[in-house]
Amino acid sequence: MFRELLHAALDLVFPPRRVCPLCGGGDPEAVVCSGCRELLAGYAKERMCPCCGSAGPRGLGVNLVHPVQPVLCPDCRSGRLFELARAVGPYEEPLREAVHQLKYYRARWLARPMAALMAETFQSEAAYFRTRGLVPVPLHPAREQWRGFNQSVLLARALGEITGLPVLERVVARIRETPPQTGLARYERLRNLEQAFRVQKPEQITGKIITIVDDVFTTGSTVSILSHQLRQAGATGVMVLTFAIARQTGKG
Numbered sequence: 001m002f003r004e005l006l007h008a009a010l011d012l013v014f015p016p017r018r019v020c021p022l023c024g025g026g027d028p029e030a031v032v033c034s035g036c037r038e039l040l041a042g043y044a045k046e047r048m049c050p051c052c053g054s055a056g057p058r059g060l061g062v063n064l065v066h067p068v069q070p071v072l073c074p075d076c077r078s079g080r081l082f083e084l085a086r087a088v089g090p091y092e093e094p095l096r097e098a099v100h101q102l103k104y105y106r107a108r109w110l111a112r113p114m115a116a117l118m119a120e121t122f123q124s125e126a127a128y129f130r131t132r133g134l135v136p137v138p139l140h141p142a143r144e145q146w147r148g149f150n151q152s153v154l155l156a157r158a159l160g161e162i163t164g165l166p167v168l169e170r171v172v173a174r175i176r177e178t179p180p181q182t183g184l185a186r187y188e189r190l191r192n193l194e195q196a197f198r199v200q201k202p203e204q205i206t207g208k209i210i211t212i213v214d215d216v217f218t219t220g221s222t223v224s225i226l227s228h229q230l231r232q233a234g235a236t237g238v239m240v241l242t243f244a245i246a247r248q249t250g251k252g
């Protein structure tokens with residue numbers, strides 16, 4: 001609580017400058033500057049997995065001479081527990097820097113413009129129209145206290161304000177801290193995550209289609225397990241929306 005107040009006070013003393021949230025460049029007319037807008041439009045032209053929305057390795061995406069039918073990425077081929085995932089763009093510069101600023105440098109003001117970009121993605125994909133609630137991926141309470149906030153909650157709240165959808169913040173609790181997941185085999189990641197969450201307010205999601213909100217989609221294991229648990233608790237469908245998504249590695 002003290003931390004929250006402190007950060008709010010700091011925002012008043014040092015109001016965030018009105019700059020492009022992606023490149024930090026000068027006064028943007030809209031959500032992002034024209035250069036970043038062009039970059040985002042470029043992502044949209046890349047070939048991506050129709051399920052999770054991940055793009056191929058950088059530079060291999062667009063093939064205008066011999067357009068290839070979209071194919072499922074290796075992770076989605078081995079089965080996903082959500083219906084669809086989309087992101088604003090790949091987890092690389094400048095999107096990665098925005099995530100780092102929000103998460104590690106506590107630039108909370110970024111949540112709003114980042115969510116505005118996520119809202120554009122949300123509104124451009126018809127599958128999301130059936131969503132009746134946003135569920136941010138919870139952090140373990142110890143980690144949330146250490147950071148002072150949960151970036152997924154900040155993004156979900158801002159997205160909720162823009163879309164008018166309710167943010168179901170307390171539906172799921174993170175009851176176990178999960179060790180870093182990088183470098184682990186898929187089955188190990190899933191096993192670690194299985195006991196990480198508990199749905200504690202199933203009545204808020206029963207019979208509803210839910211969209212999970214997070215900052216980054218890395219392997220998709222976390223949102224996959226969470227989707228499974230939301231469905232078991234009564235959600236009729238689960239989709240995922242993140243700010244950024246890791247590119248496919250090109251293996252498999």
Ligand SMILES: [Zn+2]
Nearest residue numbers: 020023033036
């Ligand atoms: Zn920019």
Ligand SMILES: [Zn+2]
Nearest residue numbers: 049052073076
């Ligand atoms: Zn995929």
